[in-house]
Amino acid sequence: MKYQTKRKALILLADGTIFYGKAVGDKEGTAFGEVCFNTGMTGYQEIFTDPSYFGQLMVATNAHIGNYGANDEETESDTVKIAGLICKNFSYNYSRPNADSSLQEFLDKSKLFSISDVDTRALVSYIRDHGAMNAVISTDVDNIDKLKADLAKVPSMEGLELASKVSTSEPYYYGDKNARYKIAALDIGIKKNILRNLAKRDAYIKVFPYNASYADLKAWEPDGYFISNGPGDPEPLKEAIETAKNIIADDNPLFGICLGHQVIALANGVSTYKMYNGHRGINHPVLNLETGKGEITSQNHGFAINREETEANENLIITHTHLNDKTVAGIRVKDKKVFSVQYHPEASPGPHDADYLFDQFFDLISANVNKTAVV
Incomplete structure (x- = not known):
């Protein structure tokens, strides 16, 4: 027409x-x-x-x-x-x-x-x-x-909690219930392609609402935990931050993407801030500081974590950096099975340079499961 x-x-x-x-x-x-x-x-x-x-x-x-x-x-x-x-x-x-x-x-x-x-x-x-x-x-x-x-009456995105507007209201399942691994995913705005990437690596996922407690997630006895992407300012997400703190304290495998990355940073005492423009596109260059390899990534975020505070935090290691403005694009928690990135390895749409991060997550899960089995 x-x-x-x-x-x-x-x-x-x-x-x-x-x-x-x-x-x-x-x-x-x-x-x-x-x-x-x-x-x-x-x-x-x-x-x-x-x-x-x-x-x-x-x-x-x-x-x-x-x-x-x-x-x-x-x-x-x-x-x-x-x-x-x-x-x-x-x-x-x-x-x-x-x-x-x-x-x-x-x-x-x-x-x-x-x-x-x-x-x-x-x-x-x-x-x-x-x-x-x-x-x-x-x-x-x-x-x-x-x-x-x-x-003039429309509230600023800064300080605005929006995860509750897009999160599931009730837990639901995704994938094959007979899969090898069980993943508890905290939905603060999860994309379907993230669930597809988890499921195709032999995982059965239970997706929980944005305000679910660690006790809620843990009761399902998952092998690993995931915190999703989502909209709005991360700092008002007090329940999600507390859940992340408890997951980390129990030394469980944990992977966070985008807003989930910011929640993990906040759980470790690193503040976030609203960016001047944000990163939204499918051609953002990122350097993996641990391998020296460059990645072309899909990004969509208007907030970022404080780099100076991250560098000064004894519990965190910066693993990835954005090559355009040097913002923190990835972190890892020292001596824990926890990492996160400020971009989308599931890249829908976009390139698949960072697809390996899902494999990295499942390597942590597999090692943890095997260790537990031996003990």
Whole structure:
């Protein structure tokens, strides 16, 4: 379907700056959130359904969005999680034979408001210069004063707890119950492809809500523990931080990704901070300091852990660093079976350079299981 006329729309940033565009699908609408951008050239459906993007207005830097449609198998959660979409060219038609629908039809199911025909190069350049901030996208172009007033009421991402908005409300299972290993996963915004990567390594996973206690997880008698990615500020996640502390104290195998990485750092007394722009894309360069090898990684985070505090912490070792800005991209807890990374080794979308981290996790689990069996 191709629309001959397009309704006028705008992007109003918190500092009062305005960019103009047109409503996708000629729909009226308004959406609020923190504006951010992703530099990936593909994988838009996975990005839109990634729980880590909850509450954010996504600017797609690729010039064409929707050109290969949507496939029901290429989702990272059950629904679209972004607050709104901003793009240059939105393709109502698609050319991929195995697509199940157009992207427009897919987004309509989640009632997502989107705008196109935006000068995304100028918008991204502005965000890079002035930092991530709240914004509103709307077709109410003649009522800017009201939009400004409503936007001023939107809370900052800093200090905002969002894991409870995307986490499961009840525990559930994933994988083959006859698998060799049992993994207890704390869901603070988990992606489906993380579960796939755990399951294909002969694991049966029980996924717990964001506020589950260590006692809850331990009662299942798992062989290893996992803390997932997710949205928002990590510091308000007091239950998850306490759970991580107890897992570490009991010397259990523990792996954390993205928000889980930040929770593990906080459990070790290292603070986090909101980044000026954040890292969102599938081409971020990371150096593995333990092997000397470089990795091209998929990243999606607006917070990071304090490097100076990490370096000064006697219990932590920095294992990976981001080559663009030297932020901490990975840590390991000394004399413990615990490590985490600030990027996505499951890379959906993205490269698979860091896939080995899942194998590293299962090596720790296997060694621990064998050690316990001998004892």
